[in-house]
Amino acid sequence: MIRFEGAGRRYGEVRAVRDVSFEVPRGSLCVLLGESGSGKSTLMRMVNRLVEPDAGRVLLEGRDVAGLDPQALRRGIGYVIQSVGLFPHWDVARNVATVPRLLGWDEGRVAARVEELLALVGLDPATFGGRRPATLSGGQAQRVGLARALAADPPVLLMDEPFSALDPATRRGLQAELRRIHRETGKTILLVTHDVEEALALADRIAVMEAGSLAAEGPALAVLGRDAPPAVQRMLRPEALAFQRLGVLPAAAFAEAGPVPGAPGLPGDATLRDALLLMLAEGTDRVSLEGAAPRHLTVAGVLAAPWAETREAGA
Numbered sequence: 001m002i003r004f005e006g007a008g009r010r011y012g013e014v015r016a017v018r019d020v021s022f023e024v025p026r027g028s029l030c031v032l033l034g035e036s037g038s039g040k041s042t043l044m045r046m047v048n049r050l051v052e053p054d055a056g057r058v059l060l061e062g063r064d065v066a067g068l069d070p071q072a073l074r075r076g077i078g079y080v081i082q083s084v085g086l087f088p089h090w091d092v093a094r095n096v097a098t099v100p101r102l103l104g105w106d107e108g109r110v111a112a113r114v115e116e117l118l119a120l121v122g123l124d125p126a127t128f129g130g131r132r133p134a135t136l137s138g139g140q141a142q143r144v145g146l147a148r149a150l151a152a153d154p155p156v157l158l159m160d161e162p163f164s165a166l167d168p169a170t171r172r173g174l175q176a177e178l179r180r181i182h183r184e185t186g187k188t189i190l191l192v193t194h195d196v197e198e199a200l201a202l203a204d205r206i207a208v209m210e211a212g213s214l215a216a217e218g219p220a221l222a223v224l225g226r227d228a229p230p231a232v233q234r235m236l237r238p239e240a241l242a243f244q245r246l247g248v249l250p251a252a253a254f255a256e257a258g259p260v261p262g263a264p265g266l267p268g269d270a271t272l273r274d275a276l277l278l279m280l281a282e283g284t285d286r287v288s289l290e291g292a293a294p295r296h297l298t299v300a301g302v303l304a305a306p307w308a309e310t311r312e313a314g315a
C-alpha cells in the first residue's frame with residue numbers, strides 16, 4: 001500500500017532521511033519509532049508530499065506519489081498532527097466537514113457524516129458539534145482532529161505524534177479508541193512516535209529510525225524483541241522492554257490447563273501485565289483465567305513469558 005524505495009532527503013549537511021526502503025501493508029497500523037531528530041516526520045511527510053524526497057521514491061498503491069497532484073493526493077490521505085490544527089473560528093462540526101465540503105458533498109451527506117464521525121471518536125454530536133475548538137480539552141480536540149482526518153473516508157491515515165501532548169490516562173484512552181477504529185475501518189495507518197510503550201500498544205508493525213536510517217522493521221513484537229536494535233535499547237532498557245511486552249501479550253496464550261480453586265479470576269482477554277497486577281494486588285502467585293475451560297497462570301509462567309517468542313500470538 002505505502003512503499004518507500006531508497007527514500008532520502010538532505011537539508012544542507014543534514015541527511016534527515018537516507019536510503020529508507022520498506023513497505024506498509026494495506027490495512028496495517030505501522031509505527032515509525034525513533035528518537036527526536038531521527039527523521040520520522042520527514043519520512044512520513046514524503047507520503048503526502050509535504051516533503052519531496054531528493055533520492056528514491058514513495059509509492060502509494062503502486063503509484064509514485066511524485067506523479068500525483070498534491071491537492072488531490074492530500075484529500076485522499078487523512079493527516080493528524082500533535083497540535084491538531086483545528087480552525088479556531090469554526091465549530092467542531094464545520095471543522096470535521098472541511099474535506100467533504102471541499103469534495104463537493106451535498107449538505108445532507110456532510111451532516112450525516114459529521115454525526116457518524118463524532119460518534120465514532122466518542123464525542124456526542126449534540127454536545128460537541130456546535131462548540132469552538134478553544135472550549136475543548138486536549139483529548140477532545142485530538143478526537144475532533146481524528147474525526148476530521150477520517151471525514152472523506154481516506155484509505156490511508158498519517159498520524160504525527162498525535163497523542164504526545166496528552167496526559168497518560170487520556171493518551172491510553174485515545175490509543176484504545178484508535179485501535180478500535182483501526183479494527184473497524186481497516187485503514188492503513190502510519191503513526192510517528194518516540195514512545196516505545198505507545199508503539200507496543202498500537203502497532204502491528206514497527207519501523208525504527210536511527211539518525212535518518214531504518215534500523216529495523218517488522219512485526220511489532222519481533223522488532224521490540226530480545227535482539228532489539230541499539231536504537232531501541234537506548235530508548236528502553238531490556239528489562240523495561242520485557243515489562244512493556246507483558247502489556248501486549250495475551251494471558252490466554254500462556255495459560256496452563258486446569259482449575260485452581262480459590263484463585264482470583266482474570267477476564268479471558270486480559271494481558272500478562274493484567275495477570276501480574278492482579279497477583280500483586282491479591283498477594284497470590286496464581287490466577288485463574290475466565291472462560292469455558294478451566295485454565296490458570298502462575299507467577300513463574302508470567303515471568304518466563306516476555307521472551308518466549310515461540311508462544312507469542314501474532315509475532
Ligand SMILES: Nc1ncnc2c1ncn2[C@@H]1O[C@H](COP(=O)(O)OP(=O)(O)OP(=O)(O)O)[C@@H](O)[C@H]1O
Nearest residue numbers: 011014016034035036037038039040041042043194
Ligand atoms: N525543513 C527543514 N529544514 C532543515 N532541516 C530539517 C527540516 N526538517 C527536518 N530537518 C532536520 O532533519 C532531521 C530529521 O528531522 P525530523 O523532524 O524528521 O525528525 P523526527 O524524528 O521526526 O524528530 P522529532 O521526534 O523531534 O519530531 C533533524 O536533524 C531536523 O533538524
